[in-house]
Amino acid sequence: MxxxxxxxxxxxxxxxxxxxxxxxxxxxxxxxxxxxxxxxxxxxxxxxxxxxxxxxxxxxxxxxxxxxxxxxxxxxxxxxxxxxxxxxxxxxxxxxxxxxxxxxxxxGGRSFEVDNLDNLELLGQVLGRLHSQGAQSAFTHRPALNLSTHLQQPTQILQQSGLVKAPYQQQFFQIVKEITEICGSLYQPKAQIRLHGDCHAGNILATTDGLCLVDFDDCRQGPAIQDLWMMLSGDTQSRQVQLDALLSGYELYRAFDLKELALIEPLRAMRMIHYMAWLAERHQDPAFVGNFSWFATDKYWEQQLGYLQEQLLALQAPPLSLAFG
Missing domain, CATH: 3.30.200.70 (Phosphorylase Kinase; domain 1)
Structure with missing residues (x-):
C-alpha cells in the first residue's frame, strides 16, 4: 500500500x-x-x-x-x-x-464568523482555557513546530520533487533561502505548549452552547500565537482590532506574552512553504488531481513567487502591535 x-x-x-x-x-x-x-x-x-x-x-x-x-x-x-x-x-x-x-x-453547528469581534473574543476565551491545559504537560511523541519541520524539510521536499518549473526555479529557491535566513533570526519562541496547531475558521463550529473546536490532527508543541494568528486578516489596523478582541478573551484565563507577536510573520512564511511541500508529497495520490488540479502549473508557481516576495517584505517590517496597548 x-x-x-x-x-x-x-x-x-x-x-x-x-x-x-x-x-x-x-x-x-x-x-x-x-x-x-x-x-x-x-x-x-x-x-x-x-x-x-x-x-x-x-x-x-x-x-x-x-x-x-x-x-x-x-x-x-x-x-x-x-x-x-x-x-x-x-x-x-x-x-x-x-x-x-x-x-x-x-x-452540528454553524460556520465561525471571523469578522465578528464578539466571536473573536469568545474564541480567545476558549483558546486561553485550552492553552492553560496545554501548558500543564508536554507531548512526548508529537513534534514541535520549528524551522526544521516547517522550513528546512519542506524546502528539501520541494527541491527533490522536481515540480518547481524551470523558469521559476532559481528565483523561487533564492527567495525561500532568504525567508529561511530571516525566520532563523526571528523565530525563537521562549515557551512551547501543546496546541490545536491548525486553528482556522474551518476547524471551529458555532453551536448553541458556544464554540467547539474540531480536528486536532495537527496538534503539536509550539508558541501560543500559532493558535491565534490565523484569525487575523486585512490591513494593519484591522488586524490590531482583531488581536485586541482575541486577547481580551484569552487573558481572562491565561497571560499572553506580547513578545510572541514577532513570531506571526515567521509562522505565516513557514505555513506557506510547508503547505507547498505538503502538496508536492501528495501529488501522486489518485485523489489529488480532482482536488488540486491547479498545483504545479506555471500559473501556480508564478503566483507563489508573488506571495513569497510579499511575505519577505512582511518579515522585514515591524511586528504587529496592540491597537490599544
Missing amino acids: SDFCFAHLTPECILDAIESTGIYPESGLLPLNSYENRVFQFRADDNQRYVVKFYRPARWSEAQILEEHTFMAQLAAADIAVVAPLSINGKTLHQHMGFGFALFPSV
Missing part, C-alpha cells in the same frame, strides 16, 4: 471497520471535507449520528495519534468544547485492514 494512498479503503472496508467496533450504520456514508484523511458521517442503528475518521497511512505513528486522543480527552474533561474520539471497549484508535481509524460523535 502506498504511504499516501487510500485505494484499498473501499465502502465495504469502511463498513466492516465500523461494524468491528459494535456500531452498525443504517444510513449511507456521507463524505466530509477532508483530503488528508478520509472522514465520513453516518447514522447508526441506535439513531445516533457518528463521524468515522481513517488516518492517512504512515503520516502519524500510533503513539502520536494516541497522544492526540489523550490531549482531546483531557480538554473535554476540563469542560472545553472539543469533539473527542469515542472510547469503545477501552480504545479510541482501532485497526482494520491496515488502516487506523477513530469514531467521533457528530456535532
